[in-house]
Amino acid sequence: xxxxxxxxxxxxxxxxxxxxxxxxxxxxxxxxxxxxxxxxxxxxxxxxxxxxxxxxxxxxxxxxxxxxxxxxxxxxxxxxxxxxxxxxxxxxxxxxxxxxxxxxxxxxxxxxxxxxxxxxxxxxxxxxxxxxxxxxxxxxxxxxxxxxxxxxxxxxxxxxxxxxxxxxxxxxxxxxxxxxxxxxxxxxxxxxxxxxxxxxxxxxxxxxxxxxxxxxxxxxxxxxxxxxxxxxxxxxxxxxxxxxxxxxxxxxxxxxxxxxxxxxxxxxxxxxxxxxxxxxxxxxxxxxxxxxxxxxxxxxxxxxxxxxxxxxxxxxxxxxxxxxxxxxxxxxxxxxxx
Amino acid sequence: xxxxxxxxxxxxxxxxxxxxxxxxxxxxxxxxxxxxxxxxxxxxxxxxxxxxxxxxxxxxxxxxxxxxxxxxxxxxxxxxxxxxxxxxxxxxxxxxxxxxxxxxxxxxxxxxxxxxxxxxxxxxxxxxxxxxxxxxxxxxxxxxxxxxxxxxxxxxxxxxxxxxxxxxxxxxxxxxxxxxxxxxxxxxxxxxxxxxxxxxxxxxxxxxxxxxxxxxxxxxxxxxxxxxxxxxxxxxxxxxxxxxxxxxxxxxxxxxxxxxxxxxxxxxxxxxxxxxxxxxxxxxxxxxxxxxxxxxxxxxxxxxxxxxxxxxxxxxxxxxxxxxxxxxxxxxxxxxxxxxxxxxxxxxxxxxxxxxxxxxxxxxxxxxxxxxxxxxxxxxxxxxxxxxxxxxxxxxxxxxxxxxxxxxxxxxxxxxxxxxxxxxxxxxxxxxxxxxxxxxxxxxxxxxxxxxxxxxxxxxxxxxxxxxxxxxxxxxxxxxxxxxxxxxxxxxxxxxxxxxxxxxxxxxxxxxxxxxxxxxxxxxxxxxxxxxxxxxxxxxxxxxxxxxxxxxxxxxxxx
Numbered sequence: 001x002x003x004x005x006x007x008x009x010x011x012x013x014x015x016x017x018x019x020x021x022x023x024x025x026x027x028x029x030x031x032x033x034x035x036x037x038x039x040x041x042x043x044x045x046x047x048x049x050x051x052x053x054x055x056x057x058x059x060x061x062x063x064x065x066x067x068x069x070x071x072x073x074x075x076x077x078x079x080x081x082x083x084x085x086x087x088x089x090x091x092x093x094x095x096x097x098x099x100x101x102x103x104x105x106x107x108x109x110x111x112x113x114x115x116x117x118x119x120x121x122x123x124x125x126x127x128x129x130x131x132x133x134x135x136x137x138x139x140x141x142x143x144x145x146x147x148x149x150x151x152x153x154x155x156x157x158x159x160x161x162x163x164x165x166x167x168x169x170x171x172x173x174x175x176x177x178x179x180x181x182x183x184x185x186x187x188x189x190x191x192x193x194x195x196x197x198x199x200x201x202x203x204x205x206x207x208x209x210x211x212x213x214x215x216x217x218x219x220x221x222x223x224x225x226x227x228x229x230x231x232x233x234x235x236x237x238x239x240x241x242x243x244x245x246x247x248x249x250x251x252x253x254x255x256x257x258x259x260x261x262x263x264x265x266x267x268x269x270x271x272x273x274x275x276x277x278x279x280x281x282x283x284x285x286x287x288x289x290x291x292x293x294x295x296x297x298x299x300x301x302x303x304x305x306x307x308x309x310x311x312x313x314x315x316x317x318x319x320x321x322x323x324x325x326x327x328x329x330x331x332x333x334x335x336x337x338x
Numbered sequence: 339x340x341x342x343x344x345x346x347x348x349x350x351x352x353x354x355x356x357x358x359x360x361x362x363x364x365x366x367x368x369x370x371x372x373x374x375x376x377x378x379x380x381x382x383x384x385x386x387x388x389x390x391x392x393x394x395x396x397x398x399x400x401x402x403x404x405x406x407x408x409x410x411x412x413x414x415x416x417x418x419x420x421x422x423x424x425x426x427x428x429x430x431x432x433x434x435x436x437x438x439x440x441x442x443x444x445x446x447x448x449x450x451x452x453x454x455x456x457x458x459x460x461x462x463x464x465x466x467x468x469x470x471x472x473x474x475x476x477x478x479x480x481x482x483x484x485x486x487x488x489x490x491x492x493x494x495x496x497x498x499x500x501x502x503x504x505x506x507x508x509x510x511x512x513x514x515x516x517x518x519x520x521x522x523x524x525x526x527x528x529x530x531x532x533x534x535x536x537x538x539x540x541x542x543x544x545x546x547x548x549x550x551x552x553x554x555x556x557x558x559x560x561x562x563x564x565x566x567x568x569x570x571x572x573x574x575x576x577x578x579x580x581x582x583x584x585x586x587x588x589x590x591x592x593x594x595x596x597x598x599x600x601x602x603x604x605x606x607x608x609x610x611x612x613x614x615x616x617x618x619x620x621x622x623x624x625x626x627x628x629x630x631x632x633x634x635x636x637x638x639x640x641x642x643x644x645x646x647x648x649x650x651x652x653x654x655x656x657x658x659x660x661x662x663x664x665x666x667x668x669x670x671x672x673x674x675x676x677x678x679x680x681x682x683x684x685x686x687x688x689x690x691x692x693x694x695x696x697x698x699x700x701x702x703x704x705x706x707x708x709x710x711x712x713x714x715x716x717x718x719x720x721x722x723x724x725x726x727x728x729x730x731x732x733x734x735x736x737x738x739x740x741x742x743x744x745x746x747x748x749x750x751x752x753x754x755x756x757x758x759x760x761x762x763x764x765x766x767x768x769x770x771x772x773x774x775x776x777x778x779x780x781x782x783x784x785x786x787x788x789x790x791x792x793x794x795x796x797x798x799x800x801x802x803x804x805x806x807x808x809x810x811x812x813x814x815x816x817x818x819x820x821x822x823x824x825x826x827x828x829x830x831x832x833x834x835x836x837x838x839x840x841x842x843x844x845x846x847x848x849x850x851x852x853x854x855x856x857x858x859x860x861x862x863x864x865x866x867x868x869x870x871x872x873x874x875x876x877x878x879x880x881x882x883x884x885x886x887x888x889x890x891x892x893x894x895x896x897x
Contacts, residue, residue, distance in 0.1 A: 022803070032792055050716050050722070054715075073690075073693065083624050088628075109665060113721075116661065186587070204794065214801040214802060215801055
């Protein structure tokens with residue numbers, strides 16, 4: 001019993017921050033994250049107006065309630081106190097307390113509407129990045145064709161994201177920018193923002209999408225002037241210069257393989273990569289095959305062709321998503337996992 | 339002036355309660371399973387709904403326990419996803435939607451109306467059987483492979499997941515008919531079975547609320563039925579209604595689903611408004627203020643509720659024009675809702691207030707529903723909703739209105755009508771303790787979730803960023819307090835059943851018709867058809883409290 005309680009308390013007391021997780025910059029506001037985009041100010045302002053209206057309403061309504069309970073509390077039932085005869089309706093009052101909330105509602109609606117139109121109207125000169133959501137990772141493709149799992153943008157520049165999903169609904173949310181839009185399979189949605197602070201801000205999936213919905217995290221890196229161009233230039237070069245196995249290890253995390261395949265032997269949704277290369281694998285059609293480079297390549301670009309027995313047919317294809325040298329890198333990485 | 343023609347039915351408060359009542363009238367299991375008595379049907383619903391509430395509550399405690407730490411605490415991600423889905427589905431479909439109408443409404447409404455039973459007693463029994471069948475499909479789906487789609491079943495996740503969506507969706511389909519038939523029954527009953535003198539504006543507000551709810555049940559639920567049917571067909575035959583790979587539109591599902599599910603939330607809250615109206619009037623010993631406005635505002639909410647479903651979809655890719663219309667109409671609904679709160683408060687002005695358990699719950703309702711309702715305004719504002727959608731802010735909002743609104747009012751009604759239904763008084767001190775624990779637990783659980791939401795914590799998250807842990811732990815502590823409050827209340831209510839059935843006919847001094855019958859009532863409700871010549875909140879000044887029977891009697895009978 002005590003060890004059960006201890007096992008409950010221990011994780012509560014220890015909450016180490018994983019270094020790989022995106023972290024929001026410290027915010028000076030109680031309710032909201034940092035105001036790191038151009039729209040955040042007006043949205044937060046409107047939010048604050050509503051907080052104050054709510055506080056005033058609550059004090060009024062609940063104050064009246066508590067006051068009445070104290071001042072008009074009956075002594076006891078036996079006392080059979082008489083209630084003072086007051087009117088049981090007052091049309092003027094009804095109209096008044098309908099009109100005032102109505103006026104406030106109209107104001108809030110109009111401000112909200114204007115803000116929303118702003119959020120949905122992409123500036124003409126916006127720089128575009130293509131976003132693809134799939135279970136359970138985001139991937140970002142830049143104008144030069146380079147693809148990454150982290151969103152890089154320049155500060156002080158309007159950016160348009162063209163978003164879609166390759167499987168189920170996801171939703172792209174950047175709390176620090178106050179922007180969000182669903183990623184819908186079969187169509188494109190768009191979102192734009194204009195970042196005003198350099199730094200890193202979490203991106204979260206906010207439409208439930210299955211097992212690892214809460215791990216579908218990444219971040220947006222807002223570069224100081226000049227930083228973004230440098231990043232694009234170097235990213236592709238750096239990748240091609242890396243030893244294949246090292247690149248493969250990075251791609252394992254970036255391309256979402258790690259959501260379903262472990263490297264330590266533990267069974268996740270797909271087979272573990274540990275000791276995979278060279279082993280004899282049993283397939284769902286009863287046959288068996290040797291795991292070599294060709295089998296691995298086929299399993300990545302055409303995963304439904306040879307299914308390993310005992311595992312669900314869940315893997316999406318990576319055809320078109322990985323360049324040749326990236327496929328080679330992954331295969332070389334797998335070969336190192338004995 | 340109190341209504342007079344029911345003196346034949348005014349039970350002598352000193353008379354022994356050994357007399358035959360609806361609980362003792364017939365014996366044996368079949369006399370319950372095949373009963374046509376609305377009171378017995380209501381009692382079966384009550385037991386079923388409260389059991390489902392305990393189950394859904396257990397799932398909630400497990401969810402909140404898992405959320406004590408980021409990463410794994412007591413269960414895997416898949417189990418967690420199933421847990422929150424089942425919590426939502428059980429609470430929505432098995433507890434809150436049937437809740438007040440089927441459990442309390444079935445028992446009380448016909449008596450309160452002055453009728454012998456509902457218009458279609460067999461249909462009423464069938465409604466209950468359908469509830470049971472629907473519940474069985476749910477439970478079966480839990481054994482096969484509990485659903486993990488969220489209670490909202492969004493496509494294409496729900497059409498592609500391997501969990502038992504079809505049995506669960508079919509359970510929802512069957513439950514829908516249970517709801518539709520109850521609604522139909524109530525509408526006809528209220529129209530056609532009113533006794534002489536019971537004009538529309540002499541109806542108790544509980545009945546106005548049930549009537550408005552019934553309209554929504556009958557008009558909206560068929561859409562849910564068709565929607566889940568389409569979902570089942572899509573999964574079974576891959577037709578391509580919602581699946582984009584086959585030419586379908588996933589967002590279409592959201593439109594269909596919310597077309598029902600938004601009016602559904604009014605099915606959940608409008609009966610609660612009815613209970614609160616009854617309790618506040620009686621425990622303030624004063625006529626309800628603004629009766630007509632409260633009555634008609636329920637109808638307004640019922641109608642407007644059909645026009646706002648898109649406010650659940652501001653970030654779905656829906657057009658700006660559609661979103662604008664939905665937002666505008668959503669603000670309109672806030673007005674009749676606010677009116678009710680002001681009228682209830684005005685009822686308490688210069689009243690004589692008794693703070694027994696039902697009133698404590700009604701006051702808790704005012705507090706918690708005000709917060710829940712106001713936070714709905716935040717979500718109606720389109721630009722702010724973009725930030726708040728699908729975060730814990732939404733979770734906090736709907737728990738404040740559903741848990742804080744519907745469930746608190748259910749508790750108020752349960753305690754208020756407990757002596758009438760069971761013939762026993764519950765222990766008042768424990769009732770009050772339970773109410774306080776529930777109220778505190780509610781706020782400690784859900785208020786931190788507003789902060790979690792605005793800071794960017796998404797909903798339906800098994801894992802979370804470490805910066806959110808403190809607020810999650812606070813919320814979990816609140817959940818345990820809430821659970822404790824309900825547990826104490828449940829134990830106390832069940833124990834009260836062991837006592838002799840000697841509750842007075844009218845312990846609270848109410849003026850509505852159900853209090854003119856014995857506690858518990860005879861199976862036939864009234865010996866003769868009552869004639870009504872006064873309103874439902876008239877005549878408190880003609881009642882006196884009788885110490886011996888611990889109930890109210892008319893001054894005339896005392897003299």
